[in-house]
Amino acid sequence: MEYLRYTLLGALILCAIITAISKKLLVTIIVFMAYSLMMSIIWVLLEAPDLAITEAAVGAGITSVLFFVTLRKIHRIQEEGNEDDE
Numbered sequence: 001m002e003y004l005r006y007t008l009l010g011a012l013i014l015c016a017i018i019t020a021i022s023k024k025l026l027v028t029i030i031v032f033m034a035y036s037l038m039m040s041i042i043w044v045l046l047e048a049p050d051l052a053i054t055e056a057a058v059g060a061g062i063t064s065v066l067f068f069v070t071l072r073k074i075h076r077i078q079e080e081g082n083e084d085d086e
Contacts, residue, residue: 005045012038029067036060 015035022028036059043052 001045005042008038008042008045012042025071029064029071032067033060033064036063 012035015031015038018031019028019035022031036055039059040052040055043049043055
């Protein structure tokens with residue numbers, strides 16, 4: 001069980017660093033979703049299921065959907081896709 005905790009902690013730190021240094025907004029949002037899901041697993045391991053459900057629903061769910069909709073509205077998803085083709 002300790003191995004799982006340390007692995008999740010390391011992955012959590014890695015996701016935080018990638019989110020901070022990533023140049024592409026779409027990658028940043030996806031890594032942020034992974035960060036929120038890992039954080040909800042950590043809350044379950046800490047025996048706080050109410051916080052885990054809230055983190056999963058708000059962090060990985062609603063916030064990510066709002067970020068995707070915002071990117072779509074400002075047309076950044078298409079622009080990033082066109083940069084990769086060049």
